[in-house]
Amino acid sequence: MSELVFEGTTYEVPPGNTVLEALEVAGVTIPSSCRSGVCQSCLLRAVEGTPPATAQAGLRDTLRQQGYFLACCCKPDGSLEVVRPNDAGLRHRARVARVRSLNATVAELTLECDAAFEYRPGQFANIALTCGTVRSYSLASVPTEDPHLHMHIARMPGGIVSGWVHDSAKEGDFVDLLGPHGNCFYTVGNFGQTLVLAGTGTGLAPLYGIARDALRHGHTGDIHLFHGSIRQEGLYLVEELRALSHTHSNLHYYPCVLEGPADAQTHVGALDAHVTSTLSTLRGSRVFLCGHPDFVKMMQKKTFLLGAAMKDIFADSFLPAKTVTA
Amino acid sequence: MATLYETLGGQAAVEAAVDIFYRHVLGDDRISHFFDDVDMERQAAKQKAFLTMAFGGPHNYTGADMRRAHAHLVARGLNDTHFDAVKENLEKALSELSAPAELIQQVLAIAESTRNDVLSR
Numbered sequence: 001m002s003e004l005v006f007e008g009t010t011y012e013v014p015p016g017n018t019v020l021e022a023l024e025v026a027g028v029t030i031p032s033s034c035r036s037g038v039c040q041s042c043l044l045r046a047v048e049g050t051p052p053a054t055a056q057a058g059l060r061d062t063l064r065q066q067g068y069f070l071a072c073c074c075k076p077d078g079s080l081e082v083v084r085p086n087d088a089g090l091r092h093r094a095r096v097a098r099v100r101s102l103n104a105t106v107a108e109l110t111l112e113c114d115a116a117f118e119y120r121p122g123q124f125a126n127i128a129l130t131c132g133t134v135r136s137y138s139l140a141s142v143p144t145e146d147p148h149l150h151m152h153i154a155r156m157p158g159g160i161v162s163g164w165v166h167d168s169a170k171e172g173d174f175v176d177l178l179g180p181h182g183n184c185f186y187t188v189g190n191f192g193q194t195l196v197l198a199g200t201g202t203g204l205a206p207l208y209g210i211a212r213d214a215l216r217h218g219h220t221g222d223i224h225l226f227h228g229s230i231r232q233e234g235l236y237l238v239e240e241l242r243a244l245s246h247t248h249s250n251l252h253y254y255p256c257v258l259e260g261p262a263d264a265q266t267h268v269g270a271l272d273a274h275v276t277s278t279l280s281t282l283r284g285s286r287v288f289l290c291g292h293p294d295f296v297k298m299m300q301k302k303t304f305l306l307g308a309a310m311k312d313i314f315a316d317s318f319l320p321a322k323t324v325t326a
Numbered sequence: 327m328a329t330l331y332e333t334l335g336g337q338a339a340v341e342a343a344v345d346i347f348y349r350h351v352l353g354d355d356r357i358s359h360f361f362d363d364v365d366m367e368r369q370a371a372k373q374k375a376f377l378t379m380a381f382g383g384p385h386n387y388t389g390a391d392m393r394r395a396h397a398h399l400v401a402r403g404l405n406d407t408h409f410d411a412v413k414e415n416l417e418k419a420l421s422e423l424s425a426p427a428e429l430i431q432q433v434l435a436i437a438e439s440t441r442n443d444v445l446s447r
Contacts, residue, residue, distance in 0.1 A: 033386050034378075036383070038337065038340070038383065038385070039371075039375060040371070057337065058341060297365070301361075304348075304349060304352070304366065305353055309345050311341075313366075
């Protein structure tokens with residue numbers, strides 16, 4: 001018998017039975033369909049204990065590393081505490097440590113949070129203001145390099161959280177932080193693999209975290225970081241990224257703007273075309289895409305057609321909040 | 327007796343085939359426009375479920391699901407030519423994976439059995 005804790009209740013899993021079967025016998029309904037590890041409907045996440053490798057076959061590396069597994073293939077060989085995928089985020093209290101502007105429209109919000117907030121650079125978290133408004137922002141910081149959490153926040157017209165960050169947030173203010181969430185992050189290993197990171201606007205935030213996380217882990221393969229904006233003044237962290245590419249010969253930084261004028265090192269033209277013309281093939285590469293949903297969707301297809309395997313394409317679309325103009 | 331799905335290599339074979347097959351489909355001008363607005367991730371999951379079925383593996387596909395899933399494409403002009411193109415790409419992908427000719431024919435026969443449902447007939 002293995003012990004299974006699910007939503008605060010302890011169940012017994014008889015030998016040879018799966019987590020899905022044990023929960024169903026106990027009257028707990030988990031979405032399921034093929035019951036053979038193909039459809040991935042019965043995805044759960046282990047927060048304590050390690051699911052057997054057979055229960056994680058076919059899942060993305062980023063999901064595996066976060067303890068996700070398929071209940072229909074999981075015959076536990078030890079005790080497990082599991083949650084539904086969307087219950088994984090916990091609420092933390094975070095203190096504003098600093099707000100600084102990165103350019104005319106983007107601010108960097110630095111939050112001080114307890115160590116229990118464990119995240120991977122590139123994941124996102126939800127900021128909940130006391131008024132109840134919640135917005136998602138990606139994490140640009142790297143735990144071992146930055147003492148606090150960094151988020152890049154663009155001012156949105158009528159934006160409640162972005163307006164607060166830009167106009168009134170000050171050191172010592174408190175917010176609630178929920179998360180972390182998301183599968184767009186660096187997984188350690190395959191150090192010689194080429195990494196391609198492309199993002200528009202504040203899509204740079206997760207990429208900045210991912211690139212530095214890869215370097216910190218000693219990634220030796222080429223890391224191509226493309227950042228696109230409409231005009232030159234929309235780019236940010238330009239000096240930091242140039243400096244970083246000088247100290248790391250495998251990091252290549254490509255700033256790109258749709259409309260000129262631009263400085264000599266900045267490419268003028270569409271970002272997708274700049275990526276595909278710079279890199280002729282993506283066979284064997286790992287790809288990270290962040291930013292505007294249309295850009296992300298288009299690039300997923302283009303990078304896949306250029307040879308990147310589906311499991312090696314990690315994407316995070318930034319959807320505007322639905323209540324922005326309410 | 328081993329099923330066709332097992333003979334082809336089970337889930338690992340599906341994983342390998344879906345990338346190659348889907349890349350052929352998206353790169354085929356005759357049919358790629360049907361995939362312009364799709365969410366790649368969700369689409370890949372569907373391709374995987376479809377290939378699992380075509381390989382004779384575990385699945386929950388019914389004729390009604392096939393009809394529902396393709397009705398909007400039929401409204402946009404999906405016809406036999408496009409169905410044939412998809413089958414051609416499937417054959418190409420399986421050949422690239424060096425699947426034996428006889429098994430390829432079995433997979434294509436399973437795919438063929440969905441034609442009327444896919445085309446809402």
